[in-house]
Amino acid sequence: MILSSTGGEIAITHGMKSVGEPSRLRPRAVLQFLGRAVRNGWFWAGVPLMALSFYALLVLLSWAPISMVIPSSALSYVVGTFGAKFILGEDVSTARWAGVILVCIGVALVAAG
Amino acid sequence: MPSERRLRIKTLVMVLAMVVCANAGDLLLKRGMMQIGAVELTVQGIAQAFRLTVTNATIWLAIFFLIGFMISYMTVLSWADYSYVMPAGAFGYAVLTFLAVIVLHESVSPRRWVGVVAICVGVLLVGQTKPRTTEVSSEAVVRCESS
Numbered sequence: 001m002i003l004s005s006t007g008g009e010i011a012i013t014h015g016m017k018s019v020g021e022p023s024r025l026r027p028r029a030v031l032q033f034l035g036r037a038v039r040n041g042w043f044w045a046g047v048p049l050m051a052l053s054f055y056a057l058l059v060l061l062s063w064a065p066i067s068m069v070i071p072s073s074a075l076s077y078v079v080g081t082f083g084a085k086f087i088l089g090e091d092v093s094t095a096r097w098a099g100v101i102l103v104c105i106g107v108a109l110v111a112a113g
Numbered sequence: 114m115p116s117e118r119r120l121r122i123k124t125l126v127m128v129l130a131m132v133v134c135a136n137a138g139d140l141l142l143k144r145g146m147m148q149i150g151a152v153e154l155t156v157q158g159i160a161q162a163f164r165l166t167v168t169n170a171t172i173w174l175a176i177f178f179l180i181g182f183m184i185s186y187m188t189v190l191s192w193a194d195y196s197y198v199m200p201a202g203a204f205g206y207a208v209l210t211f212l213a214v215i216v217l218h219e220s221v222s223p224r225r226w227v228g229v230v231a232i233c234v235g236v237l238l239v240g241q242t243k244p245r246t247t248e249v250s251s252e253a254v255v256r257c258e259s260s
Contacts, residue, residue, distance in 0.1 A: 012187065013195040017247065021192040025123075030188060037187055077200055084196035091246035092196050095238050102235030103200040109228025110206045 001056035002076045008049030010083045015042030067112060074107035120192070124244040127189035128198060131182055132205040138178035145171035193244045200239045207232045
């Protein structure tokens with residue numbers, strides 16, 4: 001579940017980066033941007049992966065209690081950061097790593113209730 | 114070339130739009146599905162649920178917000194790092210907890226408050242890093258310059 005959702009989001013990020021940002025944040029420019037995005041192959045690689053992760057979540061919820069599944073999905077923040085660093089080539093500084101780890105712990109605690 | 118400060122403000126505004134749209138969409142979807150009631154997992158049950166969902170105004174409002182989320186998410190990822198947007202979006206968990214206390218008067222466990230504090234500190238740490246560390250592809254730059 002974590003791998004498919006992270007994989008899907010990374011594919012979409014890669015697609016959006018190759019599409020390029022809208023020149024201006026006006027409705028017309030954003031619509032043109034969306035038009036270019038849906039013609040990008042990476043976007044369509046990402047969507048089924050995100051759908052797969054949703055399905056995996058449903059299956060997982062039928063096996064394990066929700067109080068365990070949702071907090072452990074917070075691990076996707078760490079997996080996603082590794083993906084961003086090694087696949088997308090983003091420069092993840094120490095401060096950003098510290099922030100991601102705090103967010104991961106925090107989301108697990110909030111989800112655990 | 115937009116300045117660092119402008120890029121940061123633009124990114125944070127889009128992340129805020131993302132969080133607001135995602136939370137509003139989820140809450141409205143939950144409310145709409147509660148109006149419809151539990152769905153029976155039979156062919157007739159699902160067909161009945163489908164008819165009820167497409168005619169329910171709350172569900173359509175939820176879909177509107179979720180589309181808004183997807184658009185703002187795609188737009189912000191076109192210029193900002195995934196490793197910046199993803200943790201910054203976790204801010205939504207903290208907002209939901211505050212809403213649960215203020216609007217729904219729910220009681221929140223100390224463990225959850227510790228989680229909210231960890232998220233807020235984490236988001237602040239990520240928020241002060243550079244929103245973009247990679248270059249936009251040359252093809253995209255040419256397109257932007259020509260438009």
